[in-house]
Amino acid sequence: MNQPQPAAARRKRPKGPRPKHVPQRTCVSCREKGDKRGLIRIVRTPDRAVVIDPGGKANGRGAYLCHKTVCWERAIETQVLSRALNIGIADETKIELKKYAATLGDSESSDRTAAAS
Numbered sequence: 001m002n003q004p005q006p007a008a009a010r011r012k013r014p015k016g017p018r019p020k021h022v023p024q025r026t027c028v029s030c031r032e033k034g035d036k037r038g039l040i041r042i043v044r045t046p047d048r049a050v051v052i053d054p055g056g057k058a059n060g061r062g063a064y065l066c067h068k069t070v071c072w073e074r075a076i077e078t079q080v081l082s083r084a085l086n087i088g089i090a091d092e093t094k095i096e097l098k099k100y101a102a103t104l105g106d107s108e109s110s111d112r113t114a115a116a117s
């Protein structure tokens with residue numbers, strides 16, 4: 001029962017101040033969106049290092065991961081992070097990322113979805 005919208009319902013851009021904009025970031029692994037603080041930033045710095053940037057202030061190209069350890073593992077094991085940052089991830093960087101992921105402490109880690117396909 002989709003009625004066509006009357007022409008008068010055309011979207012109008014409101015003038016004046018816009019509603020407060022909360023920057024949304026997307027986890028490169030699970031594609032879930034969250035606000036900036038809900039995700040952890042990984043940065044490819046100008047000297048081509050890949051570092052974790054919890055403060056979100058480092059220069060460079062950033063990618064975001066959420067707090068789920070599985071997302072970090074997937075990002076490390078697959079190409080998603082490397083692709084998001086457009087750089088190969090060095091083995092030692094992967095180790096750092098894994099260490100960081102281990103500190104995320106998802107206390108509810110028994111959340112196993114049957115991801116095998």
Ligand SMILES: [Zn+2]
Nearest residue numbers: 027030066071
């Ligand atoms: Zn995620």
